[in-house]
Amino acid sequence: MANNTKIMVENLIFYYGNDKALEDVSMLIQENKITALIGPSGCGKSTFLRVLNRMNDLIPGTKLKGKVLIDGYDIYSNTTDVVELRKKVGMVFQKSNPFPKSIFDNVAYGPRAHGIRDKARLTNIVEESLEKAAIWDEVKDKLKQSAMELSGGQQQRLCIARALAINPEIILMDEPASALDPISTAKIEELIRVLKEKYTIVIVTHNMQQAARVSDYTGFFLLGELIEFSDTNKIFTSPQDSRTEDYITGRFG
Amino acid sequence: MISRKGKDLLIQNLFLFFASISILVLFLIMAFLFKEGLPIIEVVSPLRFLFGKSWYPTYEPPEFGILPLIMGSVAVTLGAITIAIPLGVATAIYLSEVANLRVKELLKPVIELLAGVPSVVYGFFGLVVVAPWIQDLFDLPTGLTALTASIMLGIMASPTVISISEDALSSVPISYREASLALGTTKWHTAISVTVPAALSGICTACILGMARAIEETMTVLMVAGGAAIIPTTLLQPVRPMTANIIAEMGEAVHGSEHFHALFAIAVVLFFITLALNLLADYISHRFKETGSATL
Numbered sequence A: 001m002a003n004n005t006k007i008m009v010e011n012l013i014f015y016y017g018n019d020k021a022l023e024d025v026s027m028l029i030q031e032n033k034i035t036a037l038i039g040p041s042g043c044g045k046s047t048f049l050r051v052l053n054r055m056n057d058l059i060p061g062t063k064l065k066g067k068v069l070i071d072g073y074d075i076y077s078n079t080t081d082v083v084e085l086r087k088k089v090g091m092v093f094q095k096s097n098p099f100p101k102s103i104f105d106n107v108a109y110g111p112r113a114h115g116i117r118d119k120a121r122l123t124n125i126v127e128e129s130l131e132k133a134a135i136w137d138e139v140k141d142k143l144k145q146s147a148m149e150l151s152g153g154q155q156q157r158l159c160i161a162r163a164l165a166i167n168p169e170i171i172l173m174d175e176p177a178s179a180l181d182p183i184s185t186a187k188i189e190e191l192i193r194v195l196k197e198k199y200t201i202v203i204v205t206h207n208m209q210q211a212a213r214v215s216d217y218t219g220f221f222l223l224g225e226l227i228e229f230s231d232t233n234k235i236f237t238s239p240q241d242s243r244t245e246d247y248i249t250g251r252f253g
Numbered sequence B: 001m002i003s004r005k006g007k008d009l010l011i012q013n014l015f016l017f018f019a020s021i022s023i024l025v026l027f028l029i030m031a032f033l034f035k036e037g038l039p040i041i042e043v044v045s046p047l048r049f050l051f052g053k054s055w056y057p058t059y060e061p062p063e064f065g066i067l068p069l070i071m072g073s074v075a076v077t078l079g080a081i082t083i084a085i086p087l088g089v090a091t092a093i094y095l096s097e098v099a100n101l102r103v104k105e106l107l108k109p110v111i112e113l114l115a116g117v118p119s120v121v122y123g124f125f126g127l128v129v130v131a132p133w134i135q136d137l138f139d140l141p142t143g144l145t146a147l148t149a150s151i152m153l154g155i156m157a158s159p160t161v162i163s164i165s166e167d168a169l170s171s172v173p174i175s176y177r178e179a180s181l182a183l184g185t186t187k188w189h190t191a192i193s194v195t196v197p198a199a200l201s202g203i204c205t206a207c208i209l210g211m212a213r214a215i216e217e218t219m220t221v222l223m224v225a226g227g228a229a230i231i232p233t234t235l236l237q238p239v240r241p242m243t244a245n246i247i248a249e250m251g252e253a254v255h256g257s258e259h260f261h262a263l264f265a266i267a268v269v270l271f272f273i274t275l276a277l278n279l280l281a282d283y284i285s286h287r288f289k290e291t292g293s294a295t296l
């Protein structure tokens, strides 16, 4: 598969009120690849991720400079339809957040909101999405049950299914496995590797091994700056910046 | 010096003491109500009292049927919540989900003010402004009708509905809203499909408490409901709700007379109605709390 730039971030500066959270970040994110973002707590990984689907718009007093292009279009231009943007750029949150609705209704929520009413079609989408998220076998007999009754790992995979159901092109994942046991984590990692075939994935993780295991590219953030960004292999075997090396070898952070 | 454990115990008992006082007072009031109200069953049977169609307490022989009064209360209360629930819930949704900070900071004190206006002021406003308007609009012999009272009570009950609904809405975790918006939905869609259903038990509680607020209001209905003890067939007739009846006749009823006991018996009925509404509100808010019922 040829390398195509899906997301282009240029000289991004981001403020919460007067506090600068991101400092001159530039990054090219490739289509159908997994890009991992690593760095110590508070360095701006989530902020960066939420810039990509304009989730930060919800926080009053934020300010952004620089450019973010997806498929060549400036997503912060005045003509951008944020709702359309978010249909294209799905998100899985750090803390699993299913709606207090049934499993079926959780997955069908997006498609329904976008006007799909046909029961058979919805059932199809729900089944497909749950299958892609590797949770179908566990829930197929209890689709009417509340999603709140699932385990944490199941809830997170349900949230992934919910994001897949709107058929996005890009999936942003903010530490999707941070609260999970090794088995659930392994399932989600496996899932991410499979999803890469069809989606462009950006994933934030605190887990070095996870980044090394699943990603194609890795970006290392420190205090709002993107210190280093390159092939995951390169970052983990021969980092160019001494700070990157210190971080991945566990000398700080 | 008392030990830490002793101090703990002392503080605990102090709070228990204050809590007991308020419960004791409640029971004293109840006991008093019953003591003064119950003797009426020596004059009329409870059934005749509740469902009797005429209230002529000073006739010879007197008639103590409070159905017209109950229906008066029901009419103005239903009218009031028909106004207060849509108005209150919509305002709460707007305030918590849509309004920006500046609008919020402007509106919230106004609503608190609305709740703080004395009911006699509402009554006066109803008397001078709303009643003539209703009279003109429907070409009635008098503007003092169940509808007039409903409008005033609807306005008065709205702050209750708004503030409790808004509390319920804003206690819905932000992560639900984020999840919905991240799926490419609008703010309104998110409010209607996620936030409101998640806050539904709180909103129901708000509506019931708003209803209780309307049913127990006294001064305003005394001033604008018209005061006729008839069973209304439309909202355009004057009515005499239970509260208005008690306050209007308490002065003239001879202490210890049948009339006097009958008025207290009405208070007992009111007491049970508001108690039932409060219990219902409590039940709803506990029954559906955070369980994430799959049917929502």
Ligand SMILES: Nc1ncnc2c1ncn2[C@@H]1O[C@H](COP(=O)(O)OP(=O)(O)OP(=O)(O)O)[C@@H](O)[C@H]1O
Pocket (backbone or CB within 6 Å): A016, A019, A021, A039, A040, A041, A042, A043, A044, A045, A046, A047, A048, A059
């Ligand atoms: N809503 C907010 N309002 C104000 N400041 C914020 C907000 N969210 C984050 N910040 C600040 O922005 C900086 C970056 O935060 P961010 O959440 O992006 O870090 P992170 O790298 O995701 O950290 P973690 O690994 O702990 O999740 C932090 O200094 C944080 O205090």
Ligand SMILES: [Mg+2]
Pocket (backbone or CB within 6 Å): A045, A046, A047, A174
């Ligand atoms: Mg984060």
